Amino acid sequence: MQNNVMVFVPSNNRNMNIEKTKAQMRKGVLELCTLAIISEKDVYASDIIEELKSSDLIVVEGTLYPLLTRLKNDGLLQYRWEESTSGPPRKYYQLTKEGEDSLTALKQSWKELSIAVDKIIK
């Protein structure tokens, strides 16, 4: 999936419009990626950030929190509090049934999109 995204991102960032488009693309797949990360195992916010950052999917960390809250309010996520050895309790996120369905649908449409795009841009 990371490679697919890299195809989307041209290295030229002098043009403001390209920067905008890049940001828009990242924003478009952020929800999918976040859901995918959570689906692998129960995670807390910092784990998600780590993973997204290593793939250059987010620029500032703050982006994630409004998204998590929205997904939770939409019923795609739920969380539980878990004690931590190194500090205060943490929120661990997991997908709900709806979240799983939504992820499957998104994955499917991503695959279609990716094939379609690859075909066009070759």
Next chain:
Amino acid sequence: MEKTLSININGWVFNINEDAYHLLSEYFENITKYFSKEEGGAEIVSDIEARVAELLKEKINESETAVNIQQIQEIMEIMGQPYEMEADADDSIGEGSKRTNFGSRKLFRDTDNSHIAGVAAGLGTYFKLDPIFIRIAFLLLIFTGGVGVILYIALWILIPEAASISDKIRMEGKKVDIKNIEDKVKEEAAYLSDRLSEFSTEAKDAYHKTRPVRKKGIKKAEEMIKSTGRIILRLLKFLLGFILFLTGVGLLIPFVIFFFNWVPGLEFETFTVHGISLPQFLSTYLFDTKHPLILLSTLTITILIPVIMLIFNGIRFLFNFKRKKLVGAIAVQIWLAAFIITLGFSYTTLTAFKADAVNITHYDFDEMNSDTLYIKLNKQSYFQDVLTGDHKTVLSQDENFPILHKGEFYGVPRFRIRLSDNDDFKLKIFYSASGHKDEDAHRNIQMTEYVFDIDSSTLVLDPYFKLQPSQKWRDQEVKIELFVPSQRYVSIETSIPKYLKMSYKWRRRLEYQKAKASYWYLEDDRFVEASEMMMAADSVAVE
């Protein structure tokens, strides 16, 4: 030595330097404000706080000291500004970056480098200028009549102080100079033209393609209209601010000039007073009240507040400042109060013009033994002597510069020449004035003094009539009517139309005269210049 605070974020305790604490708490405030409208806003904020605490903990473990401001800045960079965190996926991306640009150009009062309130230092930082130039400009404006003081105070109220660390960072962050503004406009224009060409291409194709593409085109058009609207709005605001500011300053400068008496004389209609300021004039010659000082102050406030508000709002629009509701409300209250008091105290002054009176005096020219009446201006008491080189002999009087005494009220008389109904020269003088009642109007006429001199063949007229020292201006007027019989001549000095108020027809003819005096006689109900008797077309009709 630095002050350190102890704070608790999400269950973790940190020692933090005071400046770092202010920056951090402001950051949290901004985030809270930003997400307050959103569903689950509080949760977002507490999640972000938890993450900040975590990041801080990592940083502290490296150094084991109190959190300093650099560390907070680093964390803010990692987390991002609230507008960069937007949750709404539909929101256009352009918005965020645009706001960054606007957000970074911010004018603050720089109290760290201030002499008074940091206005000059702040403006200097904003315009990339050494504040000394701005201070010099303010000082110069003070010498041109307090405009600088008023402007400084207006800016002091308007411009927020760079109180917090982040204000200071923003203040110094991206400085806006002309080049940057130009770049910004170019950038927006390029963006717009891009959009436009994109849109027009799409519009062409729209007929040949399917519906989704057309939809996309419409959405693009919508976006384009939105961004165009934004730019136009900002430009309009800028333009409006510029106009308001210029109007305000344009009104303030003459106000100050008249207030502090930097004009040689006050002249209105046909009246002249030299050497006193407008407030002095008003209380000496106009106000009919026991408390001229109160009326004067409230009148000043009534005029000054709208002018200052013009400047104030002009600056506000120019720099895109927020409205200061409190300042506006206070200004309106003060203005209303001043206006009402002004009305109350000026009532007696206004009614002092209620009654009018006219007094007509007739004079005959006894022993008139000449065909010609010579009309001359009295120069002895009003004009400076022109002396010979050895300062002994008086050559003539300098007609161009009347000597007007300081603070005295001079009025210009009107002068008309008409056809007499018999064979005699006649003179009529009309005195008119206003007053509370008819008696007052008549008293004002009695006190109006106009000096002229008639002898067998000359009429010597004073260039001005005067009011008595204690007398108020109540629309006093003096009108001189000279009746000339047919077959007789009048000689008129060129200085007469220069000082007396005459009809346009006479003035036009007389002002072109090269000789010191010109001769006129009556023919077919028209006054004709005697030396040009043949040119009847140029004659002046009898009034």
